Amino acid sequence: MSEIIFGKRAVFEAIENEVQIDKIFIDRDNQYMDNIKRKIIEKKIKISFVPIEKLNKLSKNNHQGIVASISPIKTLGINDLEKSIDKKDSKFLILDNITDTKNFGAIIRTAECLGIDGIIISKTGSSPINGETIKSSSGAIFSIPIYKLDHLKDGIFLLKEKEIEIIAADEKSEKSVFNFKFNYRTAIIMGSEGKGISKSILSLCDKTLKIPMKGKIDSLNVSVACGIILAELSK
Numbered sequence: 001m002s003e004i005i006f007g008k009r010a011v012f013e014a015i016e017n018e019v020q021i022d023k024i025f026i027d028r029d030n031q032y033m034d035n036i037k038r039k040i041i042e043k044k045i046k047i048s049f050v051p052i053e054k055l056n057k058l059s060k061n062n063h064q065g066i067v068a069s070i071s072p073i074k075t076l077g078i079n080d081l082e083k084s085i086d087k088k089d090s091k092f093l094i095l096d097n098i099t100d101t102k103n104f105g106a107i108i109r110t111a112e113c114l115g116i117d118g119i120i121i122s123k124t125g126s127s128p129i130n131g132e133t134i135k136s137s138s139g140a141i142f143s144i145p146i147y148k149l150d151h152l153k154d155g156i157f158l159l160k161e162k163e164i165e166i167i168a169a170d171e172k173s174e175k176s177v178f179n180f181k182f183n184y185r186t187a188i189i190m191g192s193e194g195k196g197i198s199k200s201i202l203s204l205c206d207k208t209l210k211i212p213m214k215g216k217i218d219s220l221n222v223s224v225a226c227g228i229i230l231a232e233l234s235k
Helices: 006-016 034-040 052-058 080-085 100-113 130-135 154-162 222-234
Strands: 003-006 021-027 047-050 066-070 090-094 118-122 146-149 165-169 185-189 207-209
Touching: 003 021, 003 130, 006 034, 006 130, 021 052, 034 047, 034 090, 047 052, 052 066, 080 090, 080 100, 080 118, 080 146, 080 154, 090 154, 090 222, 100 118, 100 130, 100 222, 146 154, 146 222, 154 165, 165 222, 185 222
Parallel strands: 021 047, 090 118, 090 185, 118 146, 165 185, 165 207
Antiparallel strands: 003 066, 021 066
């Protein structure tokens, strides 16, 4: 079954990353698509110039005048994860209970920009990978491996076997991310704003850390918090 993606950046990144694209639909009255049109023609992808009403039917979101039909995003499994963590410097991101597609997409974008080697999610209790996720990631999802496992614990146990330190972002921690010394081999776990990291997952972590709050608001959006922590990790 095909997946619909939308937005100039998401479609452009799909083209650049050789994603299998069935067809691209472009607003026939849009005068600002020359660059992407050239790329589509160069790659010999099927293209259809349609009225804006057609695009609105294909996607209810802000499609910016372009929609594409692609093969579903491929996720990887536990065996793929094991093969990918042999190098000396390994950095992974584990997401527990992140169900909002926009947050998920923003986190993917940040992780890819900051050199994370892969994102680990579970088959249940995770955001779907759909057009909104892809748009929110600005197409970064095409450039970073997503490991979708039966249980997060399976991934954590495997990372521990490979001597990767498991660190949880936990507001109750006594350690600040701003003076925390990360190992070269690290996996960060982020939980949702509402539920946080589940107790069973938290119990498996080697250490916890927090982002100190100085304002009146005592919490951050999970994608913002993730960006701060991954930026510190990337140092």
